[in-house]
Amino acid sequence: MxxxxxxxxxxxxxxxxxxxxxxxxxxxxxxxxxxxxxxxxxxxxxxxEPLEYVVGWVAFDGGRVGVEPGVFVPRQRTAYLVELAAGTVTAGDVVLDLCCGSGALGLALARRVPGIAVHASDVDPVAVACAARNLAPVGGSAVVGDLDAALPSALRGQAAAILANVPYVPSRAVALMPPESREHEPRGTVDGGPDGLDLLRRVAGVAPRWLRPGGALLSEVSETQAPAAATVFAAAGLDPSVHHDEERDATVVSGVCPPARRRC
Structure with a gap:
């Protein structure tokens, strides 16, 4: 050079x-x-400007994910969510990636478990275009819509897993974030409302209609938010669990749709 x-x-x-x-x-x-x-x-x-925007990609979960200005840059700790999800799905399963951003979660999961069908959704057309490019090589798709609004209705009750890397930073804490994120990533990709859980509540509310019995919703939160997030999942009819990886300081809350004998 x-x-x-x-x-x-x-x-x-x-x-x-x-x-x-x-x-x-x-x-x-x-x-x-x-x-x-x-x-x-x-x-x-x-x-x-964030390095990922400058070069056009980010290393995530052992592979590259394309990113561009205006699209949330996936954090390395979020690979923990992918690892957890990989233990719940097999080839042929339907996976939904809500609030998908670049589509990094669905892409990483499809690389770990080839043959899954990834359907991603985001309200931002720029993010969806980015996700569509990333997911194309693994046969995934991405659509523009508010949460589940644009997903094919035929998928209802079919999803083995829903991945939802929703914004969870409390509004008052956004100003304390590193300048790279605060000044370059859209606020809506990080600001989760007063307690950081506004969008998570909405995701938990729609998840049961898409999950099959035994299917799981997985979402990243902060460690301090985990008890409240678990309560949100339980209120939606999901059986919650909290997972924490000390090394990466990553916390994930999962919620399993109960068996068919109980209403999810």
């Missing part, structure tokens, strides 16, 4: 506040086809 050499590049990124300057320098250098293109990418990163 033409100059700048790695050392000055790392120094520029470090001076701009990039914590993982060496790793980012390698990603930027590998993504540029010329010195001028590298300079353009570096200038965008130094100006504060």
């Amino acid at each position: 033409p100059s700048p050499t790695p050392e000055p590049l790392v120094a520029r990124l470090r001076a701009a506040g990039c914590v993982f300057a060496e790793e980012e320098a390698a990603v930027l250098a590998a993504s540029a086809g010329s010195a001028s293109e590298l300079e353009e990418l570096v200038a965008r990163r130094v100006a504060g």
